[in-house]
Amino acid sequence: MTQTFSIKGLTTLAVLAASTALTLGTPAVADKASNTLNVAFAAEPEPLDTYKIAGRQGLILARHIYDGLLYKNLDTGEIVPALAESWEFTGPLTMEFTLRQGVKFHNGADFTADDVVETLNTVITPEYGTRYSISVDWIDSVEKLDDYKVRINMSKPFAGAVEMLADALPIYPHAFFAENGSAGMAATPIGTGPYKLVSQEPGIRYEMERFEDHYEGSPKSGATIDKISVRTIPEMNTQYAELMSGSLDWIWRIPPDQASRLEGRVQIISAPIMRIGYVGFAPEAMDGDTPIADKRVRQALIHATNRGAIVDAFAGGASEVLNTPCNPAQFGCEQDVTAYEYDPEKAKALLAEAGYEDGFKMEMVFAAMPRPTAEAVAADLANVGVTLELNEQQYASGIGKWRAKELPAFFSNWGSYGIGDTAFILSNFFGGGADDLVQDAELATWLTEADTSSDRDVRAKNYSMAVKKIAEEAYWMPMYNFNVNYGLSNDLNFTPHPDEFARWWGASWK
Structure with a gap:
């Protein structure tokens, strides 16, 4: 069956860009000069308090900004240390974590046990309204044992506890979080992750820069792209046009017929999720x-x-x-x-x-x-x-x-x-x-x-x-x-994973 590539609804500028790209079949080069990755989502990211987010768009941004105690390497299936350098079950319902020292938040604050205790003891309360109770209802309380050691007391046995701690439960700076709460974290996201948010128009545009003080030994270390610019572009045809013209380097969730149409002009990767x-x-x-x-x-x-x-x-x-x-x-x-x-x-x-x-x-x-x-x-x-x-x-x-x-x-x-x-x-x-x-x-x-x-x-x-x-x-x-179809600049190296979390900190230019 012949597929039709529709450009209905595009602006005049976008139509011209799409027309040129379709005719020439050669997109402009990616934004290597400024080392900026340009990304688009069709749906608006939610406010960037991870515990209140349901959609992948906001969670992807959050995972670049924040870290959890642990991290799962999906290439190996292994749970590895992140903000915690080691952990163990000390009883059927107790887990103890030795925390990394020398970790900095984006605002310059030092990471300590106080941050873990304040974050987790806050988000487990019904008043906080964590979006999915299954993610935190297994935690009864969190204790500070010393400045770099905490104990999690479980309210029930939960086989998924370690999985949840592997980047799904990020740690916030305790002083800022205690004073500003969920609304403050969404307005001014502050984490320890490989990228810091430098500006946002919520739901519209987000600008992130590589965090130079990202801690040594992080499983998210090694980022080589300096800046990530994320825009919400609801009209997919506009995204296709910008990808082919070189204004965008990364888009996703491309329908199968359009992915087939774009293939050969840009990189198309299909991956199960x-x-x-x-x-x-x-x-x-x-x-x-x-x-x-x-x-x-x-x-x-x-x-x-x-x-x-x-x-x-x-x-x-x-x-x-x-x-x-x-x-x-x-x-x-x-x-x-x-x-x-x-x-x-x-x-x-x-x-x-x-x-x-x-x-x-x-x-x-x-x-x-x-x-x-x-x-x-x-x-x-x-x-x-x-x-x-x-x-x-x-x-x-x-x-x-x-x-x-x-x-x-x-x-x-x-x-x-x-x-x-x-x-x-x-x-x-x-x-x-x-x-x-x-x-x-x-x-x-x-x-x-x-x-x-x-x-x-x-x-x-x-x-x-x-x-x-x-x-x-x-x-x-x-x-x-x-499954998800990704559209990429021909100059971009990017590896998708089945958890549907884009790891831009691992992306690079060819």
């Missing part, structure tokens, strides 16, 4: 007064959805239809589960058996998913008599309606914090918390056992039982795993 798309069903919504409460209806909806065609049309690349409520790359994501092939006739039979031979209407909120994808699901369900009333929301609004039990189906995606362990997806949606609208006590028991055990075999066994039951009961309609 942890994120998956899903439709969550809510048997507990609306006091159970919804067709979704019937297992046969849930199974029918999956049979009626041509997920393979949706993947081919909207994902492409390395994406595949999933039968599991997790990413196959994650530990514990059992693949030997009930699968639902595309079978509209079987769907109709199940609906009739459940008493819905004439179909029904149902609202489905979708967030952080393209409208055409939601419309494709709706079209498939319409073929078996189910009318979906599509309601597009921002993620925060959508998840709010979900938690309030106001809707039977929610179409969105989940990135598991970029972590290759099912602890960071299954328990969030099936472990009995606010996002669990299934409330299956047996599932919650298995997941608790898996999440709290230090025995890998015990964890695998319990996750396997949970995944199998979720599939058998059709609690979710897993859609597909995501």
